[in-house]
Amino acid sequence: MQLKTKQIEALDDRYRALFINALSGFKSANMIASCDQKKNTNIAIFTSVFHIGSNPPLLGMISRPHSVSRDTLENILETQHYTINHANESICEKTHQTSARYDKKISEFRATGLSEEWHDNFPAPFVKESRIQLGMELREHHQLAANNTIMIIGEITYINIKDDIVHQDGYVDIEKSGSIAVSSLDSYHRTDLITQLSYAKPEKLSEQINHRKK
Numbered sequence: 001m002q003l004k005t006k007q008i009e010a011l012d013d014r015y016r017a018l019f020i021n022a023l024s025g026f027k028s029a030n031m032i033a034s035c036d037q038k039k040n041t042n043i044a045i046f047t048s049v050f051h052i053g054s055n056p057p058l059l060g061m062i063s064r065p066h067s068v069s070r071d072t073l074e075n076i077l078e079t080q081h082y083t084i085n086h087a088n089e090s091i092c093e094k095t096h097q098t099s100a101r102y103d104k105k106i107s108e109f110r111a112t113g114l115s116e117e118w119h120d121n122f123p124a125p126f127v128k129e130s131r132i133q134l135g136m137e138l139r140e141h142h143q144l145a146a147n148n149t150i151m152i153i154g155e156i157t158y159i160n161i162k163d164d165i166v167h168q169d170g171y172v173d174i175e176k177s178g179s180i181a182v183s184s185l186d187s188y189h190r191t192d193l194i195t196q197l198s199y200a201k202p203e204k205l206s207e208q209i210n211h212r213k214k
Contacts, residue, residue: 022184029087029182031095031114032061033125034075041116041125042071043098043108047182049084057156058139059084065148071104073150080138081123082154085130088178092188094129122158131177133160 011019027047035041052058061084063073076082087095094112102111109116115128119135126133135158142151165173174191181189197206 018184018186026181026183026189029095029180029188030061031085031087031098031127031130032072032082033085033116033127034072034079034082035124036075036078040104041107041109042075042104043112043114043127044072045087045095045098046072052153058153059134059136059156060151060153062144063150063152066143066150067148069104073152075124076138076152076154077141079123082136082138083122083124083126084134084136085127086132086174086177086179087188088129088131089180089188089190090178091127091129092180096186096188119158119160126160131162131165132172132174132179134158135160 008016008020028049030046030049031043032046033041033043046061046063048062050060052060063070066073072082091114094114097112098108098114100111102108108114109125117126117128117133119126119133122135124135126135134156136154137157138152139155140151140153142153143149144151161172162177165176167173175193179191181191183189196209198209200206
């Protein structure tokens with residue numbers, strides 16, 4: 001298959017959405033949990049979370065255009081806080097269900113059977129069933145001129161993660177945590193480690209390493 005701009009533009013809307021969403025490859029499956037100032041809670045799956053920097057620890061994500069009500073975006077702008085929670089196989093179907101367009105008065109926690117968890121007075125809820133939980137504080141948000149989507153940049157200010165998946169050198173074995181991946185709009189995948197390689201340097205070929213044997 002070979003397509004150029006006019007052919008891509010001519011694709012059926014649903015076909016194009018599934019097709020184009022698959023082209024970037026596997027993506028992380030994260031539940032973004034938030035609440036408004038009255039503690040009305042919300043969860044939505046996002047597959048656009050990406051690393052920006054480690055010092056300070058910044059993550060970005062993309063929200064659809066704010067042309068209609070966007071509960072997650074509005075809660076983040078209102079409270080300046082939200083949480084990122086890795087999805088795992090045991091809650092895969094519930095995670096997917098959070099993509100449904102529930103009325104703002106209906107919490108996805110209640111609608112899907114996921115459990116609220118609150119840590120150390122952090123102002124946004126976490127998903128109890130998630131094994132990697134990140135508390136985020138909003139740092140910037142920008143409307144992108146290309147398609148009016150909103151880029152949200154947050155700083156990690158709280159981390160709740162199982163000790164046995166973090167190694168002494170800081171390596172996090174997210175596969176051991178059971179975190180899953182997404183392709184296209186609706187397909188969920190387990191992961192399978194191929195190899196781990198040492199830091200790449202011009203004068204030396206990388207060597208295989210294996211944190212799991214240490």
